[in-house]
Each structure stands twice: as C-alpha cells, then as structure tokens.
Amino acid sequence: MTTVLQARPGGFVSTPAVERIATRALRYLQSGFSVHLRGPAGTGKTTLAMHLADLLSRPIMLIFGDDEFTTSDLIGNQSGYTRKKVVDNYIHSVVKVEDELRQNWVDSRLTLACREGFTLVYDEFNRSRPEVNNVLLSALEEKLLALPPSSNRMEYVRVHPKFRAIFTSNPEEYCGVHDTQDALMDRLITINVPEPDELTQQEILVQKIGINRSDAQVIVALVKAFRARTEADLASGLRSCLMIAKICQGHEIPVAPEHPDFRDTCGDILFSRTRRPLPEATAVLWEIMNGLFLAEEPLPPTAAMVELPTRDVLSGNGATAFVSEVYTYLCQSGGASLAEIEQRLQINRLQAVEALRSLVAQGILMRSGDLIAVVPKDNQL
Numbered sequence: 001m002t003t004v005l006q007a008r009p010g011g012f013v014s015t016p017a018v019e020r021i022a023t024r025a026l027r028y029l030q031s032g033f034s035v036h037l038r039g040p041a042g043t044g045k046t047t048l049a050m051h052l053a054d055l056l057s058r059p060i061m062l063i064f065g066d067d068e069f070t071t072s073d074l075i076g077n078q079s080g081y082t083r084k085k086v087v088d089n090y091i092h093s094v095v096k097v098e099d100e101l102r103q104n105w106v107d108s109r110l111t112l113a114c115r116e117g118f119t120l121v122y123d124e125f126n127r128s129r130p131e132v133n134n135v136l137l138s139a140l141e142e143k144l145l146a147l148p149p150s151s152n153r154m155e156y157v158r159v160h161p162k163f164r165a166i167f168t169s170n171p172e173e174y175c176g177v178h179d180t181q182d183a184l185m186d187r188l189i190t191i192n193v194p195e196p197d198e199l200t201q202q203e204i205l206v207q208k209i210g211i212n213r214s215d216a217q218v219i220v221a222l223v224k225a226f227r228a229r230t231e232a233d234l235a236s237g238l239r240s241c242l243m244i245a246k247i248c249q250g251h252e253i254p255v256a257p258e259h260p261d262f263r264d265t266c267g268d269i270l271f272s273r274t275r276r277p278l279p280e281a282t283a284v285l286w287e288i289m290n291g292l293f294l295a296e297e298p299l300p301p302t303a304a305m306v307e308l309p310t311r312d313v314l315s316g317n318g319a320t321a322f323v324s325e326v327y328t329y330l331c332q333s334g335g336a337s338l339a340e341i342e343q344r345l346q347i348n349r350l351q352a353v354e355a356l357r358s359l360v361a362q363g364i365l366m367r368s369g370d371l372i373a374v375v376p377k378d379n380q381l
C-alpha cells in the first residue's frame with residue numbers, strides 16, 4: 001500500500017541563513033519548478049525538503065534513492081490478477097462460459113504524486129541508478145508520465161498542475177552515489193546547501209535538544225575546531241553536535257571540557273569521523289579541550305593601560321584573527337571573563353581562546369596558574 005504523508009509542522013529551526021535558502025527554494029517551487037538541494041551529509045537538506053513540502057500544503061510522497069531501484073519502483077507495476085467468470089445457461093441446452101483474466105496495475109509513489117498533484121520528496125535521488133530516474137524527464141518537462149504499454153489503461157498520466165518534486169543529493173564523490181544525469185539536472189533548479197553556520201547550529205541544539213545557549217556554543221565550537229584541525233570535512237558537524245548535546249542532556253553530563261564523561265562522549269562521537277590515526281585525533285581533541293578549560297576561568301584585572309602593539313605584530317602569521325581586539329578590550333576593561341570577551345567583541349569561544357593563546361605565546365599575556373594577566377610593556381618579549 002502506498003502511504004501518503006501529511007505535513008507535520010514544527011521542529012524546523014529557522015535562522016536568517018536557513019530562511020534565505022528556504023525563501024529561494026519556495027519561490028522556485030511556487031513558480032512551477034522542481035528544486036534540487038545538494039550538499040554534504042548532515043547539512044539539513046532532508047529537513048529543509050520536508051519543511052518546504054509542508055509549506056506547499058499538499059500531501060507528501062517520500063522516496064529514498066536506492067541502487068536496487070527499478071523503474072517500476074518509481075512508477076508502479078502489474079500486481080495480481082482480477083478474474084471474471086460468466087456462465088451463461090440461458091438456453092438450457094447451451095452453456096456459454098466467459099473467463100477473463102486481467103492484470104491489476106498498482107501506481108507507485110511517483111505516479112500517484114503526478115496523478116494527484118502531491119509533493120514528491122525524492123531523498124538522495126542519486127543513490128538510484130541514473131537510467132531509473134529517466135522516467136522523471138518527461139514528467140518534469142512535458143508534464144506526461146509514461147507507463148508501460150497496456151490494453152486496459154492509459155499509457156500516460158497527465159501530470160497534475162500542483163505536482164512538485166524536491167530532490168536532495170550528496171556530492172558525487174560520496175561512496176554509493178551515482179553521477180547525476182545532465183538532462184535531469186537541466187530540468188531542476190539546484191541550490192547548494194552548505195554546512196549550517198555556527199548560529200544556526202547553536203539554535204538547532206537549543207531548540208531541538210533544549211540545552212542552554214552557552215553549552216550549545218561550547219559544543220559547536222569544539223566540534224568545529226576538531227573538524228578543522230583533523231580535516232574531517234566530508235560531512236557537516238551538525239549531527240555530531242546533536243549527538244553530544246542529546247547525550248549530555250539526557251544523562252546530566254556537564255558540558256565542561258574538564259569533565260571526564262564529557263571528554264569520553266566527545267571522543268566516542270568525533271574520533272570515528274576523521275581519517276586521522278586515533279592517537280593523533282586524541283591529541284588534537286585533548287588539546288582543544290584543555291584550551292577551552294583554561295580559558296573558562298575569569299581573567300584578572302590589569303594594572304594599567306599598555307600601549308597597543310600593531311595588529312601585524314599581534315596576529316603573527318595571520319592564523320589568529322581577533323588578537324588585537326581582544327588585547328585592546330582587556331587593557332580597556334581592566335579584566336574580563338571569557339564570556340564577556342565573546343559578548344563584547346561578538347566572537348565565539350574558539351576565536352577568543354585562540355586570540356588569548358596567541359597573546360600568551362607572544363609574551364603579551366602571561367599565565368599564572370589558572371589566571372591570565374597582561375605583561376607590563378617593559379617586560380614583554
């Protein structure tokens with residue numbers, strides 16, 4: 001039996017970045033085009049596709065691309081028989097028997113969506129072989145879906161004007177996906193869905209998992225730093241963030257880099273997502289964790305305003321961007337906690353920590369136990 005999904009609103013987190021993509025996609029759908037959302041795993045393509053389908057307010061047919069698919073999985077096939085037997089004994093000496101055997105045609109999801117004007121969400125469509133998807137070409141362009149020849153039904157379905165299709169796909173270098181055929185791509189409007197920005201990821205953690213914002217910030221910054229340093233960039237970090245947040249929330253594990261359960265959870269989730277050897281990945285994660293932990297402590301007041309070194313000197317090789325801003329703020333404020341630095345300079349935890357580390361490395365700030373202080377200018381390296 002073919003199941004029709006009804007729109008299930010709620011659960012979709014919208015931020016300005018997500019909204020921009022959704023608005024564009026909806027515009028194209030409303031103009032009668034089908035849309036293709038393309039991007040790495042876990043960037044939110046399926047969630048966005050279902051959200052767009054909700055907005056179209058039509059029943060939804062969902063198909064998942066599969067290498068084993070045949071054309072009949074998309075359009076339908078003959079299934080079972082109807083048998084009709086008529087015995088005519090009107091004249092007692094004559095018995096006439098008519099026996100008719102008919103195959104039944106069962107629509108599959110694409111055919112039903114085309115016929116009834118539903119919204120088709122074809123998730124990861126390039127996992128199906130390209131030739132199987134060829135039936136879509138005439139449905140999208142000529143608005144006719146061709147069915148196999150038959151004597152007892154129409155061989156074409158005229159596509160309902162409200163029919164729309166939303167496709168999603170992973171990049172072609174992914175394992176298990178096929179090349180997308182040019183003719184199909186030419187009939188779609190493709191939107192590249194990038195890794196959600198940090199604000200979006202934080203918002204999704206806060207709204208979906210229910211953790212507080214500062215914990216969401218720490219998790220997102222931590223996963224981002226780990227991925228950047230281990231080149232684990234094939235998939236988005238969002239799923240890892242959601243997993244860490246959900247486990248911490250469900251088991252009351254503090255989102256604190258010094259807490260052993262938090263460290264273990266992050267390790268279990270992140271190590272398998274990089275191709276770096278385990279000892280190297282472990283060293284990177286602990287280094288990032290230690291950086292976050294030390295910087296968690298409030299900074300001490302500074303004695304006096306110190307002349308501001310130039311940005312070039314402060315930022316060294318350019319790897320750390322907010323060094324001079326952090327330094328200026330510390331000198332002017334006479335001391336600040338990490339959260340205050342982030343808030344005041346509108347930077348994230350990782351950027352603040354990296355800037356502080358750079359200042360310590362250059363001898364402009366010094367660490368004394370858990371505290372960090374400004375070194376008087378005369379004593380600077």
Ligand SMILES: Nc1ncnc2c1ncn2[C@@H]1O[C@H](COP(=O)(O)OP(=O)(O)OP(=O)(O)O)[C@@H](O)[C@H]1O
Pocket residue numbers: 011012013014018039040041042043044045046047048168169170204208238239242
């Ligand atoms: N805007 C959003 N609102 C709420 N949750 C989201 C949003 N975007 C992504 N998510 C969540 O992030 C996770 C990954 O999203 P999703 O499955 O849509 O990604 P995808 O790009 O389709 O991944 P894949 O290519 O692996 O199928 C899911 O748990 C999803 O609920």
